Amino acid sequence: MMSILRSEGFNVMPAETASDALRILKNSKVDLILSDIQMPVMDGIVFYEKVQEDPKLRYIPFVFVTSMDSDSHRLRGKELGVDDYLTKPIDRDVLLASIRGRLKRAVSIEASRAAEIEELKKEVLKSLSDEVKIPVNIIRNISTILLDKAIAVSREELTDLLRTIKAGGDRLQRGLNDFIMSLQIESGVIRQQYESEKSQNDLSAVINEVSSLSASFAKPKKVQIVFNPPKKSPLVVASRKLLEQLLDRLFYSAVALSNPSARVEVSAEAGDRQAILAVKVSGTGISKADLPRVFDKFHPIRLPQEGEYPIGLSLYNAKRLAEINKCDLSCMSQPGVGTTFTVLIPQ
Numbered sequence: 001m002m003s004i005l006r007s008e009g010f011n012v013m014p015a016e017t018a019s020d021a022l023r024i025l026k027n028s029k030v031d032l033i034l035s036d037i038q039m040p041v042m043d044g045i046v047f048y049e050k051v052q053e054d055p056k057l058r059y060i061p062f063v064f065v066t067s068m069d070s071d072s073h074r075l076r077g078k079e080l081g082v083d084d085y086l087t088k089p090i091d092r093d094v095l096l097a098s099i100r101g102r103l104k105r106a107v108s109i110e111a112s113r114a115a116e117i118e119e120l121k122k123e124v125l126k127s128l129s130d131e132v133k134i135p136v137n138i139i140r141n142i143s144t145i146l147l148d149k150a151i152a153v154s155r156e157e158l159t160d161l162l163r164t165i166k167a168g169g170d171r172l173q174r175g176l177n178d179f180i181m182s183l184q185i186e187s188g189v190i191r192q193q194y195e196s197e198k199s200q201n202d203l204s205a206v207i208n209e210v211s212s213l214s215a216s217f218a219k220p221k222k223v224q225i226v227f228n229p230p231k232k233s234p235l236v237v238a239s240r241k242l243l244e245q246l247l248d249r250l251f252y253s254a255v256a257l258s259n260p261s262a263r264v265e266v267s268a269e270a271g272d273r274q275a276i277l278a279v280k281v282s283g284t285g286i287s288k289a290d291l292p293r294v295f296d297k298f299h300p301i302r303l304p305q306e307g308e309y310p311i312g313l314s315l316y317n318a319k320r321l322a323e324i325n326k327c328d329l330s331c332m333s334q335p336g337v338g339t340t341f342t343v344l345i346p347q
Helices: 002-007 018-027 044-053 071-080 092-147 155-187 189-197 203-221 240-257 314-324
Strands: 033-035 062-066 084-087 199-202 224-227 235-238 263-270 274-282 328-334 338-346
Touching: 002 092, 018 033, 018 044, 033 044, 044 062, 044 071, 062 092, 084 092, 092 155, 155 189, 155 203, 155 240, 155 314, 189 240, 189 314, 199 203, 199 240, 203 224, 203 240, 203 263, 203 274, 224 240, 235 240, 235 338, 240 263, 240 274, 240 314, 240 338, 314 328
Parallel strands: 033 062, 062 084, 224 263
Antiparallel strands: 199 235, 263 274, 274 338, 328 338
């Protein structure tokens, strides 16, 4: 096989064991892996799993080469996700066709990934720009006023200015927290947290806790978050921390979509197998064009003006947190009337 491949211009790096192969992969750029299945100490199956555990290696095309021609081994290879399965003795043309096909496919995938990453960079920069621009301008403008010695500021005016600076800082912090949360979700960290923390929780207790903490961002808009607890609170299965973060983002989004001095009404009730939590608010609502994309990562429901709340990544993160907690999150909205978020939570 090495002779065939080298005669065709390929650079082949042989390894006598899977451990040797892992050392080569650590120190060299490799475009494709050919591996036997039956090997001492570490067999090909375990070797493949080791490769898949490394984010830097998992995209390398992997081909099993083996004398084992049973259906069970072929099925095992397909279940693992290997790119091809060649049985010895291997025909020269079949070997070369498989390798060239896998390499061509890998180049296509890499180009697609590069394009996706480039598009993601543009979306991230635009999103961060929209999230950061208004609070930063608020902080800079007020700081300029305070530093201008020619401007006399009363104690009451100073207090108002400082409150505005704090609101801008809080808004900026929320945007950054949501950005970090989205990265943690995509990296799998949040899913691991769910698996280690999931337990039974009193839903009313969680809602009361989050409602109390939400007053900080609801107060400047004079919005009340009102929860009418059921007679018997549902017990739900979730990570309490992640459920709190989910509700925090829903309450924040509801406040952002509400009219000034409005009420955000929260309700909860037990169902057959799922508890039903609803967050309802009267306000501008969401347009019919935007509603299908309300949970998309970088789709702006609307660009916030001065004094308004940017939703940013809050609803995207809420949707992903719901999925991780095995919940179903949906949104209904009528322009000019209001919006309702509904969460079905496993009991």
